[in-house]
Amino acid sequence: MADTVGHARTLEELVRPLLEVLEALTGMESTYFTLVDEAAGRQTVLFARNTQALDIPESLSVPWDDTLCRRALDEGRAYTENVPAHWGDSAAARELGIQSYASTPVRMEDGRLYGTLCAASARSLPISEEARHALRLFSGLISQQLERERLVQELQAAITALSTSLMIDPVTGLPNRRALVQELTRRTAHAHRAQETVLVAFLDLDGFKAINDRHGHDTGDQFLAAIGCALSLGLRADDFIARLGGDEFVAVASVSSHDLPHALDAFRDRLTACTRGRFELDRVTLDYDGASIGVVAASDADADNEALIARADAAMYEAKRERRAS
Known part of the structure; x- marks a missing residue:
């Protein structure tokens, strides 16, 4: 069992062998692990081992207030071999025919009740000190596994959040350059298989420095975010x-790939329409005449993604010169 417990990757992989050992130590025909939802007032059997007539099924959900576990916790009574005498008011115990019962709480590191580890029998059975000790030991092992899984989940969430933040521009909430390069790699690889062409447009917000100088950087950031939106x-x-x-x-x-000339113009027109117009910011309204935009189609001549972006940048500067000359 030590090897099984030591290599358990999930709560279930840990608990099921423990239930088997608990059955051997207590002699009880039903051993099970439950989840307690005190807020909802329910107790649910997550994993169970039943070897004889007494059958406590997995997924069984009962009102928490009616359970033997709740009574055992409230009274500090971890074991009884005469359930009807001590807790005869429990409808669940009567329906299941439980005569002997042992349980211990399973708590998280912060003391919060997670569930219970239990053993039950339809016969009147004594319980050894070895079995009592095992119940407490197994409860601690389960608590450690729960804490480990919680920490792993928190770590995974932190990694996901960090990965996301590394791909997002904090001012606009749009993808950043790193995300752009990844997207271009994906798109160009797919385009070769799908007989498509990737269009890349470089946009430069003409007059943005003047907006910053006149209205301040906060307004400038708001304008960038508004354009991004x-x-x-x-x-x-x-x-x-x-x-x-x-x-x-x-x-x-x-x-x-069969509609390139029209697609280039249509893409540029859509982008122009997005960046031109009235932008209502917190403290100022800006009537903006749109960005300078250069659009290029990816080709085999582009050495890499950076070369493709640079070519779109050059096309943008050509568009900017034409705007100034007109």
Whole structure:
């Protein structure tokens, strides 16, 4: 059993062998582990071992106030071989025909009651000190496993949150450059198989420095967030938008390779519409004439994702020069 317990990866892998040993030590035909939900007033059997006539089924859920476990905890009575004499008012015990009963609470590290570890019999049986000690020992082992699983869950949640934060721009809530590169890798790999072409648009918010200088950085950040929101809402479901930093954004779309010229213009028009218009911020309203946008189609000539982004950046600067000249 020591090897089984030492290598248990889950609560169930730990508890089931313990129930088998508990049966051997107590001589009782039913051993089980329960979950107690004090707020809901229910006790549920999670894992059970039944070897004779007395059958306490898994998933059995009963009112907590009616249970032998509740009475044992309240009275500090861990064992009785005469349940009818001590707790004859328990409907659950009468229905199951329990004569002998032993239990110990299983608590979390903070003292909160998680459940109970129990043994029951339809016969009147004494219980040895060895069995009493085993009940307490097994309860501690289960508590340790519960705490370990809780810590693992917290660690996994922290890792997920950290991974997410590493991929998100904190000002706009949009994906950042790291996420963009990953998305481009995925898109270009899929495009070769699906006869699609990946479009990359580089956006630069003309006049953003003047907004910052005139209204302050808080307003500037609000404007960036508003632009990010407008882009997220205005693009198609399959489009992708990221903030590189400063006043620069990159949008990505996948289109049919047979419709490239029209798709390039349509993508640029959608982006322009998203960035042009009136933006209501906390302390100021901005009428904005839109970003300078350069759109390119990915090709085999692009050495890597950074080269593709750089080519879209160059196309944006060409669009910016044309806007200034017009």
